[in-house]
Amino acid sequence: MTIVALALSAAALLMLLVLAARRLVLARRERGHAESERRVRPLALAIVEGSGGEPPALSARDQAVLAEVLGRYSRELTGEADRRIADYFHESAALTSAGGELGSRRMWRRAAAAYTLGDMRCAEAAPELLRALDDDKPEVRGAVARSLGRLGVSEAALPLIEALASRRISNEVGGEALIELGSDVVPELRHMAGRPAWQIRATAITLLGLVGTSGDSPVGVEALRDSSADVRRAAAAALGRIGSSDAETALRATLDDPVDVVRAAAAESLGLIGSRAAASELLELARTDEFRPAHAAAEALARIDPGSLAAAAAEPGAGPHLHEAADLRKL
Numbered sequence: 001m002t003i004v005a006l007a008l009s010a011a012a013l014l015m016l017l018v019l020a021a022r023r024l025v026l027a028r029r030e031r032g033h034a035e036s037e038r039r040v041r042p043l044a045l046a047i048v049e050g051s052g053g054e055p056p057a058l059s060a061r062d063q064a065v066l067a068e069v070l071g072r073y074s075r076e077l078t079g080e081a082d083r084r085i086a087d088y089f090h091e092s093a094a095l096t097s098a099g100g101e102l103g104s105r106r107m108w109r110r111a112a113a114a115y116t117l118g119d120m121r122c123a124e125a126a127p128e129l130l131r132a133l134d135d136d137k138p139e140v141r142g143a144v145a146r147s148l149g150r151l152g153v154s155e156a157a158l159p160l161i162e163a164l165a166s167r168r169i170s171n172e173v174g175g176e177a178l179i180e181l182g183s184d185v186v187p188e189l190r191h192m193a194g195r196p197a198w199q200i201r202a203t204a205i206t207l208l209g210l211v212g213t214s215g216d217s218p219v220g221v222e223a224l225r226d227s228s229a230d231v232r233r234a235a236a237a238a239l240g241r242i243g244s245s246d247a248e249t250a251l252r253a254t255l256d257d258p259v260d261v262v263r264a265a266a267a268e269s270l271g272l273i274g275s276r277a278a279a280s281e282l283l284e285l286a287r288t289d290e291f292r293p294a295h296a297a298a299e300a301l302a303r304i305d306p307g308s309l310a311a312a313a314a315e316p317g318a319g320p321h322l323h324e325a326a327d328l329r330k331l
Contacts, residue, residue: 036061036062036065039062040058040062040065040066040069041069044066044069044070047070047084047085047088063092063093063094064094064097066094067089067094067098067116067119067120068116068119070085070088070089070119070120082121083121085119085120085121086120086121086122086123089120089121089122090122090124091124094120095117095120095122095124095125098113098116098117098120098125099113099117099125099128100113101113102114102117102128102129102131102132107137107139107140108139110132110135110137110140110143111137111139111140111142111143112143114129114132114140114143114144114146114147115143115146115147117129117147117151118143118146118147118148118149118150118151119147119150121150121151122151123151123152123153125147125151126148126151126153126155126156129144129147129148129151129153129156130148130153130155130156130159132144133145133148133156133159133160133163133168133169138168138169138170141163141168141169142169142170142173145160145163145169145173145174145177146173146176146177148160148177149176149177149178149179149180149181150177150180152180152181152182152184153181154181154184154185154188156177156181157178157181157185157188157189157192158188158192160174160177160178161174161178161189161192161200161203161204161207162200164178164203165197165199165200165202165203166199175206175207175210178207178210178211179207179210179211181211182211183211183213185207185211186208186211186212186213186216189204189205189207189208189211189212190204190208190216190219192204193205193208193219193222193223198226198227198228198230198231199230201223201226201228201231201234202228202230202231202233202234203234205219205220205223205231205234205235205238206234206237206238208220208238208242209234209237209238209239209240209241209242210238210241212238212242213242214242214243214244214246216242217239217242217244217246217247220235220238220239220242220247221235221239221246221247221250223235223238224236224239224250224251224253224254229257229259229261229262232254232257232259232262233259233261233262233265236251236254236262236265236266236268236269237265237268237269239251239269239273240265240268240269240270240271240272240273241269241272243272243273244273245273245275247269247273248270248273248275248277248278251266251269251270251273251275251278252266252270252275252277252278252281254266255267255270255278255281255282255285255293255297260289260290260291260292260293261292263285263289263292263293263296264292264293264295264296264297265296267282267285267293267296267297267299267300268296268299268300270282270300270304271296271299271300271301271302271303271304272300272303274303274304275304276304276305278300278304279301279304279305279308282297282298282300282301282304283297283301283308283312283322285297286298286301286312286319286321286322286325287312287317287318287319287321287322294319294321295321295324297321298321298322298324298325299325301322301325302325302326302328302329306329309322309325309326309329310326310329313325313326
């Protein structure tokens with residue numbers, strides 16, 4: 001027992017020594033990082049503002065810290081400032097180092113590298129980032145998606161949508177990345193709206209509603225006839241965001257869809273585009289349909305024709321949805 005107790009005591013002492021040593025190393029590293037940041041901050045501001053002439057040579061460590069500082073700035077910048085940041089890191093040791101870190105065994109290093117590559121604003125990092133979109137860790141895939149959006153890599157549209165459809169990246173991260181790509185991805189989204197997998201069709205239609213224009217209404221109208229209810233719901237919602245009056249007839253027909261969430265999306269979109277011609281159909285839906293479409297129809301009617309809503313709510317048997325929408329309208 002004595003020997004066991006001594007062994008345990010020695011192990012505990014060794015653990016304490018290891019922890020103390022690690023704390024010292026981390027503290028020294030943090031001090032060094034803070035000193036590097038103080039040194040490079042004026043240079044970071046000069047690069048962003050386009051002043052200061054030729055940047056001085058930096059150590060590999062200071063260059064990595066500069067990348068971090070400029071990254072924080074670049075998240076709030078566009079245009080010429082972005083270009084200057086990209087020019088600075090073009091073919092730099094920091095860019096090469098970050099690209100190499102995408103292959104690190106440690107997940108946090110790969111995620112940090114993916115994030116940094118986007119902040120460096122260098123499109124030359126796109127091929128490495130596209131490969132890293134298949135990383136086995138969701139944290140890394142999310143950082144990669146964010147950076148592909150930051151860099152405006154239009155060829156990333158299909159891989160990002162496939163990653164969204166397979167839930168390898170979150171809707172929030174993937175959607176934001178694709179929205180950052182902007183109108184450049186619209187042709188690809190139109191093409192993907194006809195893909196065999198319903199998940200990809202639904203995702204493409206949803207995104208088309210966010211970055212497309214009224215000229216994309218025909219794609220949404222066609223998708224209202226899709227065999228998948230998820231695609232039809234996405235199309236109904238997208239047509240409301242695009243705001244095209246050309247879709248009004250198709251959306252009114254969709255109020256008869258057999259699936260309640262599709263009818264609800266169609267009712268909401270008719271309200272958004274201000275379809276006064278649909279007022280009587282929306283009123284009937286609000287009185288008689290299931291909860292979701294009835295609620296959406298009452299809210300749409302409140303947008304389109306508040307007078308008709310108030311009159312209908314005052315009638316006997318109007319139902320809870322018309323009453324609620326009328327009461328909220330008075331607030």
